[in-house]
Amino acid sequence: xxxxxxxxxxxxxxxxxxxxxxxxxxxxxxxxxxxxxxxxxxxxxxxxxxxxxxxxxxxxxxxxxxxxxxxxxxxxxxxxxxxxxxxxxxxxxxxxxxxxxxxxxxxxxxxxxxxxxxxxxxxxxxxxxxxxxxxxxxxxxxxxxxxxxxxxxxxxxxxxxxxxxxxxxxxxxxxxxxxxxxxxxxxxxxxxxxxxxxxxxxxxxxxxxxxxxxxxxxxxxxxxxxxxxxxxxxxxxxxxxxxxxxxxxxxxxxxxxxxxxxxxx
Amino acid sequence: xxxxxxxxxxxxxxxxxxxxxxxxxxxxxxxxxxxxxxxxxxxxxxxxxxxxxxxxxxxxxxxxxxxxxxxxxxxxxxxxxxxxxxxxxxxxxxxxxxxxxxxxxxxxxxxxxxxxxxxxxxxxxxxxxxxxxxxxxxxxxxxxxxxxxxxxxxxxxxxxxxxxxxxxxxxxxxxxxxxxxxxxxxxxxxxxxxxxxxxxxxxxxxxxxxxxxxxxxxxxxxxxxxxxxxxxxxxxxxxxxxxxxxxxxxxxxxxxxxxxxxxxxxxxxxxxxxxxxxxxxxxxxxxxxxxxxxxxxxxxxxxxxxxxxxxxxxxxxxxxxxxxxxxxxxx
Numbered sequence: 324x325x326x327x328x329x330x331x332x333x334x335x336x337x338x339x340x341x342x343x344x345x346x347x348x349x350x351x352x353x354x355x356x357x358x359x360x361x362x363x364x365x366x367x368x369x370x371x372x373x374x375x376x377x378x379x380x381x382x383x384x385x386x387x388x389x390x391x392x393x394x395x396x397x398x399x400x401x402x403x404x405x406x407x408x409x410x411x412x413x414x415x416x417x418x419x420x421x422x423x424x425x426x427x428x429x430x431x432x433x434x435x436x437x438x439x440x441x442x443x444x445x446x447x448x449x450x451x452x453x454x455x456x457x458x459x460x461x462x463x464x465x466x467x468x469x470x471x472x473x474x475x476x477x478x479x480x481x482x483x484x485x486x487x488x489x490x491x492x493x494x495x496x497x498x499x500x501x502x503x504x505x506x507x508x509x510x511x512x513x514x515x516x517x518x519x520x521x522x523x524x525x526x527x528x529x530x531x532x533x534x535x536x537x538x539x540x541x542x543x544x545x546x547x548x549x550x551x552x553x554x555x556x557x558x559x560x561x562x563x564x565x566x567x568x569x570x571x572x573x574x575x576x577x578x579x580x581x582x583x584x585x586x587x588x
Numbered sequence: 589x590x591x592x593x594x595x596x597x598x599x600x601x602x603x604x605x606x607x608x609x610x611x612x613x614x615x616x617x618x619x620x621x622x623x624x625x626x627x628x629x630x631x632x633x634x635x636x637x638x639x640x641x642x643x644x645x646x647x648x649x650x651x652x653x654x655x656x657x658x659x660x661x662x663x664x665x666x667x668x669x670x671x672x673x674x675x676x677x678x679x680x681x682x683x684x685x686x687x688x689x690x691x692x693x694x695x696x697x698x699x700x701x702x703x704x705x706x707x708x709x710x711x712x713x714x715x716x717x718x719x720x721x722x723x724x725x726x727x728x729x730x731x732x733x734x735x736x737x738x739x740x741x742x743x744x745x746x747x748x749x750x751x752x753x754x755x756x757x758x759x760x761x762x763x764x765x766x767x768x769x770x771x772x773x774x775x776x777x778x779x780x781x782x783x784x785x786x787x788x789x790x791x792x793x794x795x796x797x798x799x800x801x802x803x804x805x806x807x808x809x810x811x812x813x814x815x816x817x818x819x820x821x822x823x824x825x826x827x828x829x830x831x832x833x834x835x836x837x838x839x840x841x842x843x844x845x846x847x848x849x850x851x852x853x854x855x856x857x858x859x860x861x862x863x864x865x866x867x868x869x870x871x872x873x874x875x876x877x878x879x880x881x882x883x884x885x886x887x888x889x890x891x892x893x894x895x896x897x898x899x900x901x902x903x904x905x906x907x908x909x910x911x912x913x914x915x916x917x918x919x
Contacts, residue, residue, distance in 0.1 A: 454665070464697075488794060553725075554733060555734045564896055565897040586800060587913070
């Protein structure tokens with residue numbers, strides 16, 4: 324079985340966010356970066372799948388030179404192969420252009436059974452790319468997965484539990500499938516020292532736009548439909564009121580104020 | 589491009605069962621259509637769309653584009669996307685709105701990739717720009733930035749919209765919509781997914797749709813703390829939320845988590861107990877109408893954004909609140 328994990332490097336939310344206001348894009352190079360927290364669950368699910376079934380794992384990322392760090396982390400954790408999809412021509416890609424480039428990279432890998440992705444990334448928060456990859460490749464689109472019940476590679480089937488509104492939906496899908504996982508599906512492991520040392524020595528292969536056979540008009544700014552047109556900071560919330568007095572007093576006051584809102588019935 | 593007109597709203601349902609929230613976007617859809625001098629229409633896909641279509645008319649749809657078929661009994665992205673894309677291709681809407689739910693996300697992404705068009709997700713603001721395109725405002729980076737995006741290149745313009753942001757339109761049973769039935773042939777053999785079963789949660793955690801949320805954080809100190817928050821939530825008819833710290837401590841399951849790696853919520857009242865107010869948590873709840881903070885630490889950042897704050901131990905404050913609410917609400 325061949326598994327692909329898509330990993331994204333995202334700015335650390337704790338760190339300062341820096342924008343190129345002219346272009347409406349992020350100055351990713353100037354910010355502290357981490358592996359998208361949701362992708363850690365996708366990576367762990369791939370590792371668990373490899374341990375349970377006979378599988379090889381290929382991790383890919385799309386991003387500037389610095390994004391290579393997330394692949395080194397994946398190597399340290401035990402993935403078999405990594406590819407860094409990187410080209411200045413990809414800059415400014417929206418979700419449509421990003422899903423196109425990643426789908427082309429997965430196509431190039433060939434004979435893929437399962438693609439694991441995180442539910443969304445913590446920078447753009449769109450949650451679009453995984454499902455668009457599925458549609459572009461004609462793979463099954465299996466999202467919001469809280470548990471992989473069974474993968475039957477011989478019969479080309481996967482059974483999962485999806486955590487959706489109001490409950491859990493059990494779905495069976497044909498392989499190949501793009502499976503986007505929820506936070507909490509597993510407990511991501513940390514790399515050990517030996518893994519980190521080994522990964523540090525690996526020369527990470529870079530695939531540019533021509534390596535994946537991407538059409539120029541479908542990538543980067545040119546291939547993007549959705550563009551940022553305005554960037555603002557939300558208005559600050561009006562200063563709050565801290566209720567003062569004895570416990571009984573403040574509790575009663577709060578209850579009164581909340582009942583006044585006429586929301587509690 | 590000028591062939592594309594009207595604003596469509598996708599009506600979601602669960603195996604034929606719909607709620608008023610299924611028609612939530614009809615209000616904003618109508619407003620946008622008005623500004624464009626176009627109609628608001630509904631898109632319905634189900635085993636039988638008759639009731640769904642009738643209801644869409646009550647909520648103000650001028651037309652309902654409907655696909656009926658046994659293969660549409662339960663939502664599946666592949667089956668529904670085939671139907672939706674075929675109808676969109678034929679009738680060419682300018683804008684299609686979906687709710688930002690699991691169903692809305694699945695269908696909108698499949699449509700966007702199939703139709704090779706742009707999709708804006710989880711919009712909290714929608715307006716028509718001077719050039720007649722849809723301006724979609726969304727929160728990014730933990731809600732620290734508002735980013736307005738637009739698709740000025742391809743049609744239709746697709747967007748998913750955060751639940752509970754826009755006002756519902758009125759339900760008027762004297763109104764009706766013209767129903768345009770489209771037959772879309774989707775054979776079971778070509779479909780890739782099958783829904784085997786749906787297991788309803790015992791305690792339905794539907795934070796996204798809740799009007800009142802009582803939430804606990806690291807300051808709860810122990811799993812038992814959530815018992816008392818649950819009582820308050822039940823008294824108020826609300827849902828139980830939690831911060832990442834409480835979830836990671838194993839005090840409460842992940843589906844209760846509010847924040848950057850949990851759910852984004854916008855209730856009318858959000859009561860934060862023992863939550864300090866890290867930006868990752870604020871990202872998930874800062875747009876709540878009324879925020880109440882209960883925290884021992886008077887310097888906790890949550891007080892800066894709270895509408896009302898009480899500096900105190902939740903162990904003492906929350907039982908008082910429960911008693912007082914029960915008394916006044918005669919429960």
